[in-house]
Amino acid sequence: QKEVEQDPGPLSVPEGAIVSLNCTYSNSAFQYFMWYRQYSRKGPELLMYTYSSGNKEDGRFTAQVDKSSKYISLFIRDSQPSDSATYLCAVQGGSEKLVFGKGTKLTVNP
């Protein structure tokens, strides 16, 4: 079983839609959960960072962690064409190494 599973998509939505991106992980030792955004031919950049179960909101973005089910989500409200990118979830625990999902490619159509 892979440490982090992420549906690669691709996902295509109309402008203004609510987007839901999800990952599952297998190791309960993971404590830190991140979402990175990667534009085409660029390096990833940190978008959201959470610790422990619950929600964290930043503008149009909400990160959600459910440790009991080992499930993490990123919601994008009022999606914009500029949100078109690949979104990577990442988890981190006692090993100190980041473990990445495969990434979900999102296209927001105007």
Place this chain on the structure above:
Amino acid sequence: DGGITQSPKYLFRKEGQNVTLSCEQNLNHDAMYWYRQDPGQGLRLIYYSQIVNDFQKGDIAEGYSVSREKKESFPLTVTSAQKNPTAFYLCASSLGARANTEAFFGQGTRLTVV
């Protein structure tokens, strides 16, 4: 501006050649990492270094080598032993080698074997 600089942006290698990818950071970070990204594969860790003059293999180290002689620099050599080197290579750094530290990425080097 502080950040991570990878060079070159594009690199072409002939079969059987070794090539070295450069990664320099001026963030005063202790930890540095090399990842390989292939379509549909996500990011896979090649090597990482938590301190100068020390580094560890990641998940796919075969055919690669690194050095960490200076805190700011972590070059990656793709050797002729790497059978399928065509990929997008990303360098990253973080403040420390412990959890709860954000990783900052460079803009990547796209390596193509010709």
